[in-house]
Amino acid sequence: MTLALEIISPERLLLARQVSMVVIPGTEGDLGILPEHAKLITSLRGGMIDIYEDDEIIDRFFVSGGFAEITETRCTVLADEIMKLADINRDTAAEQLAAAETEYRDVDEADPTAWRNASDRLITAQARIDALAHQ
Structure with a gap:
């Protein structure tokens, strides 16, 4: 089935x-x-x-x-x-993670929408790096 x-x-x-x-x-x-x-x-x-x-x-x-x-x-x-x-570029993924970490660190926690967006970008960037371990 x-x-x-x-x-x-x-x-x-x-x-x-x-x-x-x-x-x-x-x-x-x-x-x-x-x-x-x-x-x-x-x-x-x-x-x-x-x-x-x-x-x-x-x-x-x-x-x-x-x-x-x-x-x-x-x-x-x-x-x-x-x-x-196979199309994930290691250098690009590392740059995206660094940018997401900076954005998350600098986000205004009093703004829940900005915090959620920064958090989502950080989770996605880290997941992209983690995916490279499966290549």
Whole structure:
């Protein structure tokens, strides 16, 4: 039994295929999605999307955030920004992390929107660095 997976970036439909399982980075933790999963809509944090065929990872993507809609037969990922793991540039990722750390350190904590945005950027930048360990 398989699950229809669609990954959609702001620019285009990036992937549409049948998979055995997909693991997505939900904001409350990683979610393993199998056929016949309960219906769910969740927001995504920065992290890895692992696509499985049988018991093997066949593809990996880094997503900066977005949403996922899950039904019994389908998982649709609407990504803010998504890239193949192999396309992450180590130097660029390090620069983004340094900038996010500076922004987070300097944010006005009395402004909850600014604090949340800085926090989200820091989490995503750190997740991008962490993803490089999987290359």
